[in-house]
Amino acid sequence: MLNVKGILAGYDGSMVLNDLTFQAQKGQIVGVLGRNGVGKSTLLKSIIGLVPLKEGDIHFHEQGLKKLPIDKRARLGIGYVPQGREIFPSLTVEENILLGFEMMGKAGKNKKIPNEVFEWFPVLKEMLHRKGGDLSGGQQQQLAIARAYVGQPDILLLDEPMEGIQPSIVQLIQQVITKIAREKNIGVVLVEHDLDLAMETADFIYVMDHGHMVVEGETNKLNIQDIERHLVV
Ligand SMILES: Nc1ncnc2c1ncn2[C@@H]1O[C@H](COP(=O)(O)OP(=O)(O)OP(=O)(O)O)[C@@H](O)[C@H]1O
Numbered sequence: 215m216l217n218v219k220g221i222l223a224g225y226d227g228s229m230v231l232n233d234l235t236f237q238a239q240k241g242q243i244v245g246v247l248g249r250n251g252v253g254k255s256t257l258l259k260s261i262i263g264l265v266p267l268k269e270g271d272i273h274f275h276e277q278g279l280k281k282l283p284i285d286k287r288a289r290l291g292i293g294y295v296p297q298g299r300e301i302f303p304s305l306t307v308e309e310n311i312l313l314g315f316e317m318m319g320k321a322g323k324n325k326k327i328p329n330e331v332f333e334w335f336p337v338l339k340e341m342l343h344r345k346g347g348d349l350s351g352g353q354q355q356q357l358a359i360a361r362a363y364v365g366q367p368d369i370l371l372l373d374e375p376m377e378g379i380q381p382s383i384v385q386l387i388q389q390v391i392t393k394i395a396r397e398k399n400i401g402v403v404l405v406e407h408d409l410d411l412a413m414e415t416a417d418f419i420y421v422m423d424h425g426h427m428v429v430e431g432e433t434n435k436l437n438i439q440d441i442e443r444h445l446v447v
Pocket residue numbers: 225230248249250251252253254255256257407
């Protein structure tokens with residue numbers, strides 16, 4: 215479904231991604247590991263169109279994305295939850311979630327928040343009319359995932375969704391990610407720097423180093439030492 219092939223991308227002439235190839239399928243959770251600053255967020259930004267490609271291409275549902283602007287990529291079914299969550303603090307929880315429909319080009323259609331969102335994240339129902347800025351970090355992360363989910367993506371790109379969050383909420387987010395993949399058949403790309411969390415959650419793991427993928431394979435078939443040597447600072 216998502217096919218990233220030989221991409222070169224970065225900032226102001228300094229390339230962060232160098233001949234990087236990567237794939238993700240429907241219903242699959244793909245973990246992307248790598249030490250701080252290796253370029254994991256840049257990879258997600260290049261998929262959604264925030265960072266332009268110098269070389270290579272990205273195909274989604276067989277369509278080349280290289281020349282497509284951000285909004286058109288989202289409309290094709292690419293959902294994105296950035297590292298800082300980027301919720302709107304002065305809008306209510308409900309208004310924040312409803313923005314997910316617009317972000318994926320679903321404005322004007324049926325904008326009812328699906329029930330599963332509140333089953334997965336009961337706190338969002340309790341706090342529906344509170345301001346986004348009143349929520350804790352963990353609650354804001356739930357809100358950001360809910361907002362991306364309501365736009366009905368075929369793939370959801372999550373940038374470190376469990377970073378700095380208390381253990382009980384980490385567990386909840388892991389469970390919801392699994393439900394999104396298994397029950398809704400959505401592909402999930404999970405950028406994560408914590409090896410244990412990535413191994414627990416992902417079906418397939420890629421490890422980035424020197425701008426490209428240096429280890430890849432089904433989670434249960436990987437050798438931990440092969441991964442760890444690319445994570446030590
Ligand atoms: N807007 C930018 N302009 C210039 N350089 C940038 C920009 N954003 C990121 N970089 C640099 O690109 C490199 C890759 O950054 P990126 O955020 O993609 O890494 P990461 O693996 O996601 O890191 P972390 O785990 O710390 O989030 C880093 O050296 C970073 O300093």
